[in-house]
Amino acid sequence: MKFTVVTILPELIEPALTAGVVGRAREAGVIAVDTVNPRDFTTDRHRTVDDNPYGGGPGMVMKPEPLLAAIDKAAGVPPAHRILLTPAGAPLTQARVRELAARPHLVLVCGRYEGIDERVREIAIDEELSIGDYVLSGGELGALVIIDAVARLVPGVLGEPTSADDESHSAGLLEYPQYTRPQALDGRAVPAVLQSGNHAVIAKWRREQALLRTAQRRPDMLASQEAIVRAVAKRTHLALVHHPAVDRTGKVITTALTNFDIHDLARSSMTFGLGGYHIVTPIASQRDKAAYIAKLWMNDEQGEHRASALQLVRTADSIETVIEELTGRDGPPLVVASSAREGAFPAAGRRTASELLAEASTTTGKVLVLLGTGWGLAESLIPSVSRVLAPIEGGSSWNHLSVRSAGAILLDRLFGRRALRPA
Numbered sequence: 001m002k003f004t005v006v007t008i009l010p011e012l013i014e015p016a017l018t019a020g021v022v023g024r025a026r027e028a029g030v031i032a033v034d035t036v037n038p039r040d041f042t043t044d045r046h047r048t049v050d051d052n053p054y055g056g057g058p059g060m061v062m063k064p065e066p067l068l069a070a071i072d073k074a075a076g077v078p079p080a081h082r083i084l085l086t087p088a089g090a091p092l093t094q095a096r097v098r099e100l101a102a103r104p105h106l107v108l109v110c111g112r113y114e115g116i117d118e119r120v121r122e123i124a125i126d127e128e129l130s131i132g133d134y135v136l137s138g139g140e141l142g143a144l145v146i147i148d149a150v151a152r153l154v155p156g157v158l159g160e161p162t163s164a165d166d167e168s169h170s171a172g173l174l175e176y177p178q179y180t181r182p183q184a185l186d187g188r189a190v191p192a193v194l195q196s197g198n199h200a201v202i203a204k205w206r207r208e209q210a211l212l213r214t215a216q217r218r219p220d221m222l223a224s225q226e227a228i229v230r231a232v233a234k235r236t237h238l239a240l241v242h243h244p245a246v247d248r249t250g251k252v253i254t255t256a257l258t259n260f261d262i263h264d265l266a267r268s269s270m271t272f273g274l275g276g277y278h279i280v281t282p283i284a285s286q287r288d289k290a291a292y293i294a295k296l297w298m299n300d301e302q303g304e305h306r307a308s309a310l311q312l313v314r315t316a317d318s319i320e321t322v323i324e325e326l327t328g329r330d331g332p333p334l335v336v337a338s339s340a341r342e343g344a345f346p347a348a349g350r351r352t353a354s355e356l357l358a359e360a361s362t363t364t365g366k367v368l369v370l371l372g373t374g375w376g377l378a379e380s381l382i383p384s385v386s387r388v389l390a391p392i393e394g395g396s397s398w399n400h401l402s403v404r405s406a407g408a409i410l411l412d413r414l415f416g417r418r419a420l421r422p423a
């Protein structure tokens with residue numbers, strides 16, 4: 001694997017790659033790193049590599065001709081993959097690093113000053129990458145980051161081939177905590193499980209720790225793990241609660257069924273891959289009506305595509321009945337309330353959608369998300385609620401979403417696809 005860095009400061013690159021695994025890999029010839037300096041492609045007496053920006057403004061821009069010549073020299077024929085390091089690039093991810101590691105030759109182009117001429121980017125850059133949302137004084141440190149991250153995936157660079165194996169096992173998660181001797185340090189013992197010698201138990205503990213850590217520190221990372229998201233969605237159920245609800249005065253009421261709620265929330269539930277959608281009302285005739293409407297639509301000849309969605313619809317006389325139905329080998333479901341009001345269900349743990357997803361991914365039981373009707377869920381009558389989702393806030397003081405809209409937004413927050421896909 002070969003890296004060629006285009007830089008006017010090669011002395012920033014060379015010394016940084018002499019030690020550690022990358023240094024040894026270079027010595028062993030597993031990877032090669034060269035630099036090409038645009039200054040060597042200047043033709044004037046002063047070896048000028050910068051010029052004033054058209055349109056004025058502060059700072060200088062890299063002069064196109066020497067930079068283009070240097071990139072051409074670095075890339076060869078046919079040109080190797082040319083990457084520009086810039087905060088405007090796509091965020092570098094481990095997934096992209098893995099793809100880059102499969103290429104035989106990467107050219108890393110480092111800008112300096114205020115940046116490069118736009119036409120150089122158009123002519124001679126294949127991809128723009130950023131190592132983070134901050135501004136460096138040049139692309140060199142970004143180039144070093146890419147070399148380091150890519151090189152350690154090149155076969156023969158890391159000592160043990162098992163290190164890569166172990167990482168793929170927890171791919172996309174933060175690392176589990178590591179310990180070495182001494183057994184006790186400043187009164188802190190190494191977790192007993194790691195000294196048990198039971199490899200299956202240790203592997204399970206490490207996986208849980210990695211999930212928990214990712215949940216607490218990087219819920220966004222967890223949310224982009226497709227397999228985890230789909231698995232949790234499948235064991236999540238939605239309940240549309242007509243009782244116990246409250247009216248505008250806070251009085252406990254039973255609300256009437258709304259046709260559209262049956263239909264639309266079933267479609268949302270299906271879209272996000274839920275396990276079921278429960279319409280909860282103590283009024284038998286209303287349950288019959290809900291079941292009848294669902295069946296009507298299922299048998300509707302022009303409604304084949306929505307038939308499957310309506311199959312998710314079930315009816316129940318109470319939240320407790322739904323809980324019973326969802327109780328299995330893994331115990332009762334995790335009951336999650338939703339509310340338009342910050343501070344609702346004060347005894348329950350408040351969770352953002354990502355936090356709830358993370359928490360649910362460390363368990364195996366079902367998840368039951370309650371959607372209120374009327375003016376919301378009658379909190380004091382639903383003691384089974386142990387988590388409450390952060391409210392949806394539009395930024396105005398007027399906050400009255402329909403339950404269909406709120407349900408759809410919550411499902412998108414929980415299970416919507418948002419993985420960063422490399423171009």
Ligand code: 4GY
Pocket residue numbers: 085086087110111112113114115116129130131132133134135136137138139142
């Ligand atoms: N962030 N990720 C980054 C950077 C410096 C002006 C263009 C970054 O990758 N590179 O901050 N680079 C700028 C400086 C010219 C590059």
